[in-house]
Amino acid sequence: MIVHTVCFTLVHAAGSPHEAAFLEAARDTLPAIAGVQDFTVSRQVSTQSDFRFQFSMVFADQDTYTAYDEHPAHQRFVATRWADEVASFQEFDFVPLPA
């Protein structure tokens, strides 16, 4: 199990229609890709970071993650939305350890 996450800030103003449209496009596109589980959009609220949002999703294994990364719908989202509308981002991937 791999929890894939990306923290990001958009070029759009907070609360703007463009911000909402970007998040909606992500919700429409990314969770529909095979293998994506528990797709979640969150606000990043710690004052210790300037990032404003996070996408989080779970993959069963690395092969599923790789297939998502290479999937045309993901590649298209990156090329047509992410590349233009995201001002800064940081990826983290987590593998939970046994409790």
Added chain:
Amino acid sequence: MIVHTVCFTLVHAAGSPHEAAFLEAARDTLPAIAGVQDFTVSRQVSTQSDFRFQFSMVFADQDTYTAYDEHPAHQRFVATRWADEVASFQEFDFVPLPA
């Protein structure tokens, strides 16, 4: 609901007994504090970040989070373990948006 997270790297060598002891001390201490839900230790595995671990926990609300932050057991852990054994870290807090 607030998901409190911190990514970090220890001063200890990967796989060392000191690394294991730090993680065990955290597991013994932090989830036992009132209000901490779903305490999880993960390895950070993305090559896009140098951080090696993450702690994640869930609080019902900001008051519970604040009480945890101020709790003597948390403060003691920070003073006696975190301050000496963590080389670098970054906090993020997330509030999931409605799906």
